[in-house]
Amino acid sequence: xxxEKKVKKESWTGEDVEVLGETYAEGKPxxxxxxxxxxxxxxxxxxxxxxxxxxWFSDDWYGSEKRKTPA
Amino acid sequence: xxxxxxxxxxxxQEKPRFTxxxxxxxxxxxxxxxxxxxxxxxxxxxxxxxxxxEKGICCRICSMGPCRVDESRxxxxxxxxxxxxxxxxxxxxxxxxxxxxxxxxxHARAGAETFxxxxxxxxxxxxxxxxxxxxxxxxxxxxxxxDRSVQDIAIEVGEKGMGIFGEQFGPIPLTKRAPLKRQxxxxxxxxxxxxxDREIVEIMHRTHIGVDMDPVNLMQQGxxxxxxxxxxxxxxxxxxxxxxxxxxxPILGRSNLGVLEKEQVNIVIHGHEPSLSEMIVxxxxxxxxxxxxxxxxxxxxxxxxxxxxxxxxxxxxGVPLAGNFLQQEMAIITxxxxxxxxxxQCLMGSLPRVAECFHTKVITTxxxxxxxGATHIQFEEHDAVETAKKIVRAAIDxxxxxxxxxxxxxxxxxxxxxxxxxxNYLLGGMFRASYKPLNDNIINGRILxxxxxxxxxxxxxxxxxxxIDLVKELIANNVLVLQTGxxxxxxxKAGLMLPEAAAKYxxxxxxxxxETVGIPPVLHMGSCVDNSRILMAATAMVKQGGLGDDISGxxxxxxxxxWMSEKAISIGxxxxxxxxxxxxxxxxxxxxxxxxxxxxxxxxxxxxxGKWDFALESNVQAQKMIDxxxxxxxxxxxxxARKRILYDMAMRRELDAG
Ligand code: SF4
Numbered sequence: 001x002x003x004e005k006k007v008k009k010e011s012w013t014g015e016d017v018e019v020l021g022e023t024y025a026e027g028k029p030x031x032x033x034x035x036x037x038x039x040x041x042x043x044x045x046x047x048x049x050x051x052x053x054x055x056w057f058s059d060d061w062y063g064s065e066k067r068k069t070p071a
Numbered sequence: 072x073x074x075x076x077x078x079x080x081x082x083x084q085e086k087p088r089f090t091x092x093x094x095x096x097x098x099x100x101x102x103x104x105x106x107x108x109x110x111x112x113x114x115x116x117x118x119x120x121x122x123x124x125e126k127g128i129c130c131r132i133c134s135m136g137p138c139r140v141d142e143s144r145x146x147x148x149x150x151x152x153x154x155x156x157x158x159x160x161x162x163x164x165x166x167x168x169x170x171x172x173x174x175x176x177x178h179a180r181a182g183a184e185t186f187x188x189x190x191x192x193x194x195x196x197x198x199x200x201x202x203x204x205x206x207x208x209x210x211x212x213x214x215x216x217x218d219r220s221v222q223d224i225a226i227e228v229g230e231k232g233m234g235i236f237g238e239q240f241g242p243i244p245l246t247k248r249a250p251l252k253r254q255x256x257x258x259x260x261x262x263x264x265x266x267x268d269r270e271i272v273e274i275m276h277r278t279h280i281g282v283d284m285d286p287v288n289l290m291q292q293g294x295x296x297x298x299x300x301x302x303x304x305x306x307x308x309x310x311x312x313x314x315x316x317x318x319x320x321p322i323l324g325r326s327n328l329g330v331l332e333k334e335q336v337n338i339v340i341h342g343h344e345p346s347l348s349e350m351i352v353x354x355x356x357x358x359x360x361x362x363x364x365x366x367x368x369x370x371x372x373x374x375x376x377x378x379x380x381x382x383x384x385x386x387x388x389g390v391p392l393a394g395n396f397l398q399q400e401m402a403i404i405t406x407x408x409x410x411x412x413x414x415x416q417c418l419m420g421s422l423p424r425v426a427e428c429f430h431t432k433v434i435t436t437x438x439x440x441x442x443x444g445a446t447h448i449q450f451e452e453h454d455a456v457e458t459a460k461k462i463v464r465a466a467i468d469x470x471x472x473x474x475x476x477x478x479x480x481x482x483x484x485x486x487x488x489x490x491x492x493x494x495n496y497l498l499g500g501m502f503r504a505s506y507k508p509l510n511d512n513i514i515n516g517r518i519l520x521x522x523x524x525x526x527x528x529x530x531x532x533x534x535x536x537x538x539i540d541l542v543k544e545l546i547a548n549n550v551l552v553l554q555t556g557x558x559x560x561x562x563x564k565a566g567l568m569l570p571e572a573a574a575k576y577x578x579x580x581x582x583x584x585x586e587t588v589g590i591p592p593v594l595h596m597g598s599c600v601d602n603s604r605i606l607m608a609a610t611a612m613v614k615q616g617g618l619g620d621d622i623s624g625x626x627x628x629x630x631x632x633x634w635m636s637e638k639a640i641s642i643g644x645x646x647x648x649x650x651x652x653x654x655x656x657x658x659x660x661x662x663x664x665x666x667x668x669x670x671x672x673x674x675x676x677x678x679x680x681g682k683w684d685f686a687l688e689s690n691v692q693a694q695k696m697i698d699x700x701x702x703x704x705x706x707x708x709x710x711x712a713r714k715r716i717l718y719d720m721a722m723r724r725e726l727d728a729g
Contacts, residue, residue: 032320032321032322032389032488033320033321033322033488033493034320035320035493035496036201036203036317036318036320036492039202039203042202042206042216042218045202045203045206046206046216048203048504049203049206049207049210051503051504052492052495052496052499052504052505053207053492053495053504055506055610055611055614055615056211056248056614057207057210064250064613064614064615064616064617064618064619064620065250065251065613065614065620
C-alpha cells in the first residue's frame with residue numbers, strides 16, 4: 001500500500017487540521033495507463049459492458065431513463 | 072488625407088506578417104528568412120474579400136448566375152431564378168454540411184474497408200486490438216456475440232458498419248445511443264437519418280436550382296445529414312479505429328515544432344486517416360530502417376504529426392504533435408522535415424511549392440487527395456507494411472539533401488488519450504466506472520458545467536489565440552473543457568493539458584476535482600471525427616441522471632472559435648441538432664440572410680433545444696457560454712446548491728455563532 005499523503009487544511013470552525021490528501025499518482029504517466037488490458041476474457045469484457053457502460057448495455061434503463069419506455 | 076484615415080492606414084501597416092501567438096512560429100520568423108510563400112502572405116494578397124461571398128449570399132449554383140442577392144437593396148433582392156437571400160444562404164449552408172459530412176463519412180468508409188479487410192485476414196499488419204470495444208459495437212449493431220470467434224464477429228460488424236452508408240430506410244443504428252428523449256425528438260422532427268450517403272445526396276438534390284426553396288425545410292435536411300455525420304459516419308470512424316488501433320488511454324505526449332530533431336530523420340504525418348500512419352509508427356521502429364537512417368548520417372528516425380492524423384497517433388502511441396493546421400508550412404520552413412506524408416483533408420495546396428524552397432519531400436498517399444508537385448505513393452491496405460516502408464525509405468534517403476536547419480526550441484508536454492471510456496473509468500474505477508462523480512460535482516457546484524471547444528485554425532484571426540483565451544476563461548470559471556482537433560493542439564501547446572494547469576488556471580472548484588481525480592482541466596479527446604466521443608460523454612451525463620433527461624437540458628456548451636472548414640459547420644450543426652448551444656468565432660456564413668440567421672440563432676432552440684451563436688471576441692464567446700450554462704443550471708434547480716456551497720469561512724463562523 002502506498003503511503004497516505006496528509007495535507008493541512010482549515011476546518012469549518014477555522015482550526016488547522018490534517019486531512020487525507022489526494023490519492024492519485026503525481027507527475028506524468030511515463031507509460032500509458034493500460035486499464036483496458038485488465039480484462040482477462042470475454043466474460044469479463046461483457047460484464048464490464050453491463051456495469052461500466054451500463055448507460056447503454058445494462059438490462060435496465062439507467063439513471064434519467066429508468067422509468068421510460070424506449071423511444 | 073484625414074488624420075484618422077492616416078492612423079487607420081498606419082495601424083494596418085503595423086499588423087505583423089504572421090498573426091499568431093505560437094511561440095515557435097514567432098521564433099522561426101525571427102530566425103529564418105521566410106519567402107512570401109505562406110498562407111499569411113496569400114491571405115494578404117486575397118484581401119479585400121467579396122462581401123457577398125463572406126455573407127453567404129453569392130449563388131453560383133446555375134449558369135444564369137453567379138447572382139449576388141442582397142435583401143437590403145431592392146434591385147438585388149432576388150437571384151435570376153427568383154430566390155431570395157435566405158434561400159441562397161440556406162442552400163450554401165447545407166451544402167457546407169454535406170461537404171463536411173461527406174469528408175467525415177468517407178474517412179469512416181475507408182476505415183470500414185480496412186477494418187473488413189483486416190477481419191478477413193486480407194490486410195497483413197492490421198488486427199483487432201480492442202476486443203471489448205468490438206463486442207460493444209457488435210451489441211449496437213445487433214450482432215450476436217456468444218462464443219463466436221473475434222474474426223467472425225468482426226466480419227459481421229464490418230459489414231453492418233459499411234451498411235450505414237448505403238442504407239435507404241434507416242435509422243442509422245448508432246443514433247440509438249442518444250438519450251431516448253432525443254431520439255423521439257429527431258423522429259418527430261423528421262431528422263432521424265436514414266443512410267449517410269442518402270442524406271448527403273438529398274442535400275445535393277434539394278439545393279439544385281429549382282428544388283427546395285424553403286429555408287426551414289432546407290435546414291431540416293441539413294440537420295438530418297449532420298446527425299448522420301455525428302451519430303453515423305464520425306462515430307463509426309471513431310469506433311472502428313478504436314477496435315483496430317486501441318481505445319485511447321492517458322498517455323504522455325509533446326507538442327510544437329520543437330519536437331523535431333536536428334540529428335534525426337524527421338517524418339511528419341499530416342491529414343486525418345490513421346490507417347497508414349499506424350503502420351508508419353510500426354515501421355520507423357524497424358531495425359532495418361534505423362540502420363538505413365544511420366547509414367545516411369542521421370542518428371535515428373523521429374516521427375511527428377500535424378492536424379488530426381497527429382491527434383490519432385498521439386492518443387494511441389504518444390507520437391508528438393508538431394503543430395496544427397497553420398503550422399504545416401512552418402514545419403517545412405524549419406528545413407528539418409525530410410518527408411511530409413499526407414493523407415486526406417486540411418492539406419494546403421502550397422506544400423510542394425514551400426517544400427521546393429527547402430528540401431522536404433511531400434508525399435501524397437491517398438488516391439482521393441493528390442497535390443500537383445508532390446510525389447505520390449499510393450497506400451494499399453492489403454500491402455500496408457510495404458507502402459509504409461517505401462515512404463520511410465524515401466524520407467531517409469532525403470536526409471542528406473538538407474540545407475539550413477532551424478528548429479525553434481519551443482515545445483510543451485501534454486497528457487492525451489481521454490476517450491469517453493477512459494473518462495468513465497477514471498471517474499469511477501474498474502468496478503464502479505461512472506459519470507456520477509462528474510454529475511455530482513456539477514450538481515454541488517464545484518464544476519459549473521462542461522464545454523466542448525473544438526475546430527480548426529483560420530488565418531483570418533490570430534492563430535491559436537481564440538482557442539487558448541476562450542479555454543482559459545472557461546476553466547477559470549470552473550467549466551471543464553473537452554477538446555478535439557486543431558483546437559486541442561493549440562491548448563496542448565499552451566500547457567493547458569497538464570494536471571498542473573488545474574492549479575494554475577482553473578477556478579477553485581474545478582481545480583479541486585481535477586486534483587482529486589488526477590486529470591487536467593482540459594481533456595484531449597482526439598481528432599475531429601472523435602467529436603463523437605463528446606456526444607457519448609454528454610449522453611452518459613444524461614443517462615447517469617440528476618441533470619435532466621436530454622442533452623439540451625445539460626449545463627453544457629460548444630464552440631469552434633477559429634473554424635474554417637465545411638467539416639466544422641457539419642460538426643457544429645450536429646451539436647446544435649443534438650441539443651447543444653454552439654458558438655462560432657472568426658466569421659459567420661449567413662450574415663447576409665436575416666431570417667435564416669434568426670432561425671439558426673434563435674428559432675432552432677424551439678426545434679432541437681440547441682442553437683447557433685456567433686461572437687468575434689473570446690471573452691464574449693466565453694460569457695455567452697457561461698450564461699447559457701447558468702441558464703441550464705437554473706432550469707435544473709441546481710444554481711441554488713452552488714450558492715449555498717460558496718459560503719466563505721467568515722460567513723460559516725457567523726452561522727456557527729448564530
Ligand atoms: S440558382 Fe438562382 S440565384 Fe443561384 S445562380 Fe442560378 S439563377 Fe442565380
